[in-house]
Amino acid sequence: MITKESKILVVGGAGTMGSSTALHLARRGYKDIRILDMFQPPSANSAGNDMNKLISTQYIDGIWGRLALETWDAWKSDELFTPFLHPVGRLDLAKKDKRRVASLKRQYDLNVSAGKGDNVEWLHNKEDILKKGAYLEDGEIEGWQGMWIRDAGWVAARDALTAVGAELRRLGVKSAFGTSGTFKSLLLGTDGTTVLGVKAVDGKEWPADLVIMATGAWSPTLIDLEDQCISKCWQFGHIRLSAEEVDKLKGTPTLYNSELGFFMEPSPEGIMKFVNEFEGYTRMATCRPFGAKTDITMSVPRSHALNPTDTIPEEGERAIKDVINTCFPQFSNKLLFDKAICWCTDSYDGNWLLCDDPRYNGLILATGDCGHTFKMLPIVGKYVADLIEGRLSREDRDRWRWRPEGKKAAETGREGPQPEDLNDKKGWRHDDPAVSELASRTRAARL
Numbered sequence: 001m002i003t004k005e006s007k008i009l010v011v012g013g014a015g016t017m018g019s020s021t022a023l024h025l026a027r028r029g030y031k032d033i034r035i036l037d038m039f040q041p042p043s044a045n046s047a048g049n050d051m052n053k054l055i056s057t058q059y060i061d062g063i064w065g066r067l068a069l070e071t072w073d074a075w076k077s078d079e080l081f082t083p084f085l086h087p088v089g090r091l092d093l094a095k096k097d098k099r100r101v102a103s104l105k106r107q108y109d110l111n112v113s114a115g116k117g118d119n120v121e122w123l124h125n126k127e128d129i130l131k132k133g134a135y136l137e138d139g140e141i142e143g144w145q146g147m148w149i150r151d152a153g154w155v156a157a158r159d160a161l162t163a164v165g166a167e168l169r170r171l172g173v174k175s176a177f178g179t180s181g182t183f184k185s186l187l188l189g190t191d192g193t194t195v196l197g198v199k200a201v202d203g204k205e206w207p208a209d210l211v212i213m214a215t216g217a218w219s220p221t222l223i224d225l226e227d228q229c230i231s232k233c234w235q236f237g238h239i240r241l242s243a244e245e246v247d248k249l250k251g252t253p254t255l256y257n258s259e260l261g262f263f264m265e266p267s268p269e270g271i272m273k274f275v276n277e278f279e280g281y282t283r284m285a286t287c288r289p290f291g292a293k294t295d296i297t298m299s300v301p302r303s304h305a306l307n308p309t310d311t312i313p314e315e316g317e318r319a320i321k322d323v324i325n326t327c328f329p330q331f332s333n334k335l336l337f338d339k340a341i342c343w344c345t346d347s348y349d350g351n352w353l354l355c356d357d358p359r360y361n362g363l364i365l366a367t368g369d370c371g372h373t374f375k376m377l378p379i380v381g382k383y384v385a386d387l388i389e390g391r392l393s394r395e396d397r398d399r400w401r402w403r404p405e406g407k408k409a410a411e412t413g414r415e416g417p418q419p420e421d422l423n424d425k426k427g428w429r430h431d432d433p434a435v436s437e438l439a440s441r442t443r444a445a446r447l
């Protein structure tokens with residue numbers, strides 16, 4: 001029985017789902033919460049540690065539609081989050097894929113028939129698009145069409161994570177970072193199923209009545225999730241704009257094109273991020289998560305924060321440049337810098353794995369995704385707190401339950417082909433500097 005006095009550990013508590021969970025628990029009066037993470041907030045390993053993330057409300061059907069409306073309201077009304085919301089609208093456009101145009105049109109029609117026609121506008125052609133996004137005037141967007149969404153925009157992701165971290169400290173949430181905060185294993189009672197706490201990689205033991213694992217892309221490598229999630233990565237890069245270019249793009253709608261990629265207005269300092277859209281890459285390797293009896297081959301994330309000299313694949317760089325060249329040919333000669341890889345873990349059906357782990361008493365999983373979760377920062381922890389308090393609706397409990405039986409139904413929670421492996425990608429250099437240095441010293445010694 002978990003009470004307000006119970007000792008609660010949130011592993012991954014400096015990331016998106018973890019910090020939201022700690023926030024909701026602290027706000028509900030839980031007194032003994034500790035976040036454990038490799039890095040302090042905003043965790044350098046978090047998929048949310050990024051300049052900006054998209055937020056939008058056009059999906060009005062299904063669970064993500066419900067959550068999108070709820071989180072939009074939270075970003076607008078919760079004082080902790082309001083400074084980070086930029087409600088500039090969104091252009092959701094399709095280039096030529098008929099299926100994609102049809103799916104956008106379906107969403108548009110659903111909005112209209114649900115009486116939300118004032119939130120969306122159908123853009124038939126380039127002329128319509130330019131009325132909402134004049135910044136695309138030089139872009140090669142002939143033949144494009146799609147939808148403008150009013151209640152949409154972007155959130156300053158890293159700043160929001162930082163603010164949540166500061167609020168956790170203010171609310172008395174304890175923490176441990178670095179090797180003492182890095183999960184190695186669960187501590188189990190003599191029955192082999194009761195969770196007594198967590199052991200960190202430096203050997204430090206953290207006792208607990210309840211452990212919540214919110215470790216994002218690392219989750220399947222830490223706890224055996226029986227194949228329910230697959231970790232994948234995407235890449236992004238930045239360009240630098242002049243003060244006049246920043247002025248021209250200030251307050252403009254975000255642009256998302258599932259055949260191409262997405263971007264948001266630049267920061268006041270002139271940094272603009274571009275992401276290409278595709279099915280992501282895996283990185284197949286062997287590891288042994290807690291609970292597994294043998295090593296398992298699975299997609300294992302590689303931290304960009306810990307390996308900052310890693311490059312991105314050549315095809316990824318080309319794809320990012322394609323977004324820039326298509327939408328802003330005038331920026332095509334700008335240097336692409338701060339190119340990095342970012343990891344998430346997709347569940348096979350795209351829904352969270354937000355449940356009690358049935359194999360252990362006192363372990364909750366808050367992970368699994370399909371690329372939608374940063375925008376849920378203000379609300380996802382509410383559902384974890386509801387689960388702990390037995391208040392989660394039956395429908396949500398069922399949707400987010402432990403469900404390894406369904407894993408064969410689909411391989412990944414996203415549309416499109418299966419992901420290719422990063423290991424096979426040309427131009428992905430990932431030399432461990434220490435290893436490279438040792439190798440070159442050995443070579444030099446031989447000469």
Ligand SMILES: Cc1cc2nc3c(=O)[nH]c(=O)nc-3n(C[C@H](O)[C@H](O)[C@H](O)COP(=O)(O)OP(=O)(O)OC[C@H]3O[C@@H](n4cnc5c(N)ncnc54)[C@H](O)[C@@H]3O)c2cc1C
Pocket residue numbers: 011012013014015016017018036037038039043044045046047048049052053054055181182183184214215216217218222233234235236275342343344366367368369370371372373374375376
């Ligand atoms: C390129 C890219 C663009 C995206 N764009 C958007 C967008 O526009 N809008 C949107 O809503 N979402 C977007 N997403 C998705 C969003 O970022 C993720 O869904 C979300 O951040 C996942 O949250 P999480 O809590 O599961 O994982 P994370 O936020 O990654 O948190 C996991 C935490 O676990 C910690 N951890 C890992 N291993 C250990 C360990 N052994 N011990 C302790 N702690 C550990 C990490 O340090 C990290 O802090 C994007 C993702 C990517 C990759």
